[in-house]
Amino acid sequence: MRSISIYRANAVLLFAILSFYALYHARTFFIPLFFAILLAMLLAPVSRKLENWGINRIGATFICMLLFLLFIAAIFGIIAAQAASLAEDLPQIQKKFQQLLDGLQSWIESQFGVAPERQITILKSQVSKFLESPGKSVSATLSGIMGLGTGFVLVLLYFFFLMWKREKYEEFFLKLVSDENRPIVKKELKDINRVASQYLIGRLISMAFLAIFYAIGFSVVGLKNGLLLSLIAVIPTIIPYIGSFIGGFFPLMMALVTGSPGMLLPVVIILILAQVIDNNIIEPIVEGESLDISPIFTIVAIVVGELTWGLAGVILFVPMFAVIKIICDHIPALHPYAFLLDNDTEEPAWVEKIKGLFGKK
Numbered sequence: 001m002r003s004i005s006i007y008r009a010n011a012v013l014l015f016a017i018l019s020f021y022a023l024y025h026a027r028t029f030f031i032p033l034f035f036a037i038l039l040a041m042l043l044a045p046v047s048r049k050l051e052n053w054g055i056n057r058i059g060a061t062f063i064c065m066l067l068f069l070l071f072i073a074a075i076f077g078i079i080a081a082q083a084a085s086l087a088e089d090l091p092q093i094q095k096k097f098q099q100l101l102d103g104l105q106s107w108i109e110s111q112f113g114v115a116p117e118r119q120i121t122i123l124k125s126q127v128s129k130f131l132e133s134p135g136k137s138v139s140a141t142l143s144g145i146m147g148l149g150t151g152f153v154l155v156l157l158y159f160f161f162l163m164w165k166r167e168k169y170e171e172f173f174l175k176l177v178s179d180e181n182r183p184i185v186k187k188e189l190k191d192i193n194r195v196a197s198q199y200l201i202g203r204l205i206s207m208a209f210l211a212i213f214y215a216i217g218f219s220v221v222g223l224k225n226g227l228l229l230s231l232i233a234v235i236p237t238i239i240p241y242i243g244s245f246i247g248g249f250f251p252l253m254m255a256l257v258t259g260s261p262g263m264l265l266p267v268v269i270i271l272i273l274a275q276v277i278d279n280n281i282i283e284p285i286v287e288g289e290s291l292d293i294s295p296i297f298t299i300v301a302i303v304v305g306e307l308t309w310g311l312a313g314v315i316l317f318v319p320m321f322a323v324i325k326i327i328c329d330h331i332p333a334l335h336p337y338a339f340l341l342d343n344d345t346e347e348p349a350w351v352e353k354i355k356g357l358f359g360k361k
Helices: 006-025 027-052 057-088 090-112 116-130 134-164 166-175 179-221 226-238 242-258 261-287 295-309 311-330 332-341 349-357
Strands: none
Touching: 006 027, 006 295, 027 057, 027 134, 027 179, 027 295, 027 311, 057 134, 057 226, 134 166, 166 179, 179 226, 179 261, 179 311, 226 242, 242 261, 295 311, 311 332
């Protein structure tokens, strides 16, 4: 049996370490660029459609940018409108929250023997430690806001130039290889664009389904501000697996604070039912085999992304791993890595039948 070369193993390990180091320290540059690339892949079909209607490339690109900005503005507008209505119920929410807090303090006292006054003292000391450098906190907050604004502007600028000269960048990659390998690389680029756009469109459709399902379900059970809570619960679901748990925390807390004790169970049922339908029917239909990454490496992508780029990495590294898998699929020497990343879990027969109704294999 041929042994594994220690030098090759060391080279792979060194490459992984250097890649992580470069991505981490150059994250200010890479994060807006990668968001712009994904956005360009998502809206490229829209631009081509507009160009077929006689609109020039620059005009089509500006229209795509306008559609993206309107989409973001619509989401923030709905959240702002719902938040204004939530403010009207704020006194009642505060009163209910105080009752829950009093009950929690009583439970802690009975279980651990810590008096409520002592609990408040401990809490105040922790808060004071957190806020002992208010100047630094304000400075960090302002710096974060300015960085977010600068990053958003960079995304739009990168997006414009990527869309405007998109054929040039494809030709650049083709020029890197020999003539006989150009068809393979061209197919590889096509697969990458298809996977990224299909993944993003699938995520948007999945999030739209969850938002509608949550809004209807919360309204039926009588949970106040159901539309706002549905949007808050849906936004974190852009993160696979983990996002659904994060998003479900907010409606559960609101059910405890504003609703009756019997409302908690219906809200839990709505959250679970929506996720079951989305994970087993909606996502397989709208996303298909777009990612085709094993669940464990999806979690690895999320963890590595958070360590490298924070929240942006949590969002970006999952499709990035899908791109890496496509590259490994097209390079014979990297086939073992593609095999490792491949999703070999079998879907239930009833899911296959439902996908067959929609022409999905």
